[in-house]
Amino acid sequence: MNIQKKNKFDAIVIGSGISGGWAAKELCEKGLKTLVLERGRDVKHVADYPTAMKNPWDFPHAGRVPLAIREQNPIIGKHYLFTEASAHWAVMDDVHPFIEEKPFTWIRGYHVGGRSLMWARQTQRWSEYDFEGPARDGFAVDWPIRYADLAPWYSHVEKFAGISGNRDGLPQLPDGEFLPAFEMNCVEQHLQRSVAEHYTDRQLIQGRCAHVTDPQPIHLQQGRVKCQHRNLCVRGCPLGSYFSSNSSTLPWAAKTGKMTLRPFSTVHSIIYDEKKGKATGVRVVDTNTKEMIEYYAKVIFVNSSALNSNLILLNSTSGRFPNGLGNDSGLLGKYIIWHNYRGRVNAECDQFLDKRTHGKTPNHSYIPRFRNVFKQETDFLRGYATGVGAGRGFEADHSGIGEDLKNNLIHPPLGNWSVGSWMMGECIPRKENHVRLHETEKDPFGIPKLVISVGWGENEDKMVKDYLEQLSEMFDRAGFKNIRATDSHSNPGNDIHEMGGARMGRDPKTSILNEWNQLHACKNVFVTDGACMTSGSTQNPSLTYMAITARAANYAVGELKRRNL
Amino acid sequence: MKRRQAIQRIAVMAGGLLALPSWAKGWTPQNLPAVQTFFSPLDQQVLGQIVEAILPESDIPGAKSLGVPAFVETMLADCYTKAIQENVENGLRVLESKAQEKYTNSFVQLPMILKQALLMSIERGSDADLKTFYDLVKNLTIQGYTNSEYVQTTYLEYEMAPGHYYGCVPV
Secondary structure, X not given: OHHHHHOEEEEEEEOOOHHHHHHHXXXXXXXXXXEEEOOOXXXXXXXXXXXXXXXXXXXXXXXXXXXXXXXXXXXXXXXXXXXXXXXXXXXXXXXOOOEEOOOOOOOOOOEOOHHHHOOOOEOOOOOHHHHOHHXXXXXXXXXXXXXHHHHHHHHHHHHHHOEEOOOOOEOOEOXXXXXXXXXXXXXXXXXXXXXXXXXXXXXXXXXOEOEOOOOOHHHHHOOOOOOOOOOOHHHOXXXXXXXXXXXXXXXXXXXXXXXXXXXXXXXXXXXXXXOOOEEEEEEEEEOOOOOEEEEEEEEEEEOOOHHHHHHHHHOOOOOOOOOOOOOOOOOOOEEEEOEEOOEEEEEEEOOOOOEEEEEOOOOOEEEOOOOOOOOOOOXXXXXXXXXXEEEOOEOOOOOOOOHHHHHHHHOOOEXXXXXXXXXXXXXXXXXXXXEEEEEEEEOOOOOEEEEEEOOOOHHHHHHHHHHHHHHHHHXXXXXXXXXXXXXXXXXXXXXXXXXXXXXXXXXXXXOOEOOOOEEOOEEEEEEOOHHHOOOOOOOOOHHHHHHHHHHHHHHHHHHHHOOOO | OHHHHHHHHHHHHHOOOOOOXXXXXXXXXOOOOOOOOOOOHHHHHHHHHHHHHHOOOOOOOOOOOOOHHHHHHHXXXXXXXXXXXXXXXXXXXXXXXXHHHHHOOOHHHOOHHHHHHHXXXXXXXXXXXXXXXXXXXXXXXXXHHHOOHHHHHHOOOOOOXXXXXXXXXXX
């Protein structure tokens, strides 16, 4: 009984990443005694960013992780995040095994703050055209919410997180609560003019990103200050200039005195009480002692990152739910989506050679989706957004030897401008793209291993082809030279935007969650991370997770007050 | 420089970067797996002298005084496959035999100008394995040199926190 009391909370949040941090903040602010569970170690803002102040020469291998460690971790070892500056965030393949039924590059963040420390910080709102997509184009199921439902919550999270950007007035990319945008450079501005001149349906704008460019009182209260253009974001920002759970939502939640944060706590399953007809708590494996501990609460938020949220629900079996919590439809774990980042178009620009950039920018430019926005136009469904970045660096001549070579290296001339672009395509949810529990194999914590079985489809292949053609044409019209278009055929997952599996919908027969992110069949369990996504759109998803989470958390508090949960 | 110090001060005040938690120590220079050099002392000496010959000392510091030979050795020991390492070892031996053949002297005994001539003949030559070996050592030498604190801060405009980004300024 004593243990039960000690382990009793009003709310449990599973996961401390971008969405879990928001759940914690909202629930604690509303006075709920909240337990935040994180499977990995604690990461204190500033104190636990060990590489944040290191210079390039401080790394013994100039940033490269030794081969033996990379070979031991063949999946994460190939990822761009796996450097001496940031590999301490990486989840080692051999410690946390999963099964790739088809190749899947699963990039995870098992520490307090999760991937909010590792993200690329792009924060574009979804538009009406994204929420209407499945219904209009006849795939997946209709979203149970529309842009209008989320718009005030976008504003709510943007003001707190701090989002920089311009008000561009585009219907397919609604404006938000913006701090001043970062500057575009000469070549990006040139491309912007060229696109405007040659196309009526396309715009190049400055990306919107979660950086404090002009701190408002709400940011200063969080201890976050103006971005100093270090561009070392992935190491953790000691200035708190970009948004992370560690710098923002978690300390804010802690300040209420309502939050208990428990690292080293891997959730095994959610406890379902057949008599009460609701969830009563969670079973946690302490990752240090391997002890199983139960915690209890009135409401549970599942924010473990998309695929792990699926895993927890699938592993939460009971007499009522033999196939996983809330899985009456049998669709839990199915319709996994991600973003198609396969296409790249790079080029050079030999104009503006009397100009250069100075300083560093943590941002880049962005072409919002222009394909099939207002009506179906191509032989593939949906479309892609495009990231664009131009820059001009030194290009030293490496030939020769001795004093001449040395002089070339220390007085390098500026090269041509280089321009890069990458696609961010919407993937169509398909039932066969799924995750499930392995029947026999377990991970070191006694939890079934997750089997990931997702792959590209014809629609994605066609979209890559179109992207390569269109961007090549846009670059050509801008006068860029040496245009190179490539399909990387990268594995799904490499985009770090995996979504779905517990999709929202109106009908319990065809979806897992309702319009408030509650399990249709177990209303005091909310899933508000990437797992809830019915479709994927083209925008980077984190801002939408934040808004969906804040909305659901406030609804949950209301429902608790109304004694409906 | 002032800004960098200010940020360091903020960071230290806010939590203390001085004391790293135990998990992070796996990634500090002191705690990375010890370099298991696979070179014999002679190979090590030859390798060091190649690096020095590529970027020699003058009134501007060269590779040696900026610690580049140790960097190259660390990289070769830790970051490359056995096959590449063996090609390096073999390359060092071929270089030595070429020195003997051409100048009837050991590579390490040659005056700087002859060392450089020998290395340039490899760079311009047609022996693919030998070229691969030399290109790797040379690229690592360049990387270590340009990544050094001296070159970064003296010549390459390194600033940890520039505090701005101007997208279009005159060269």
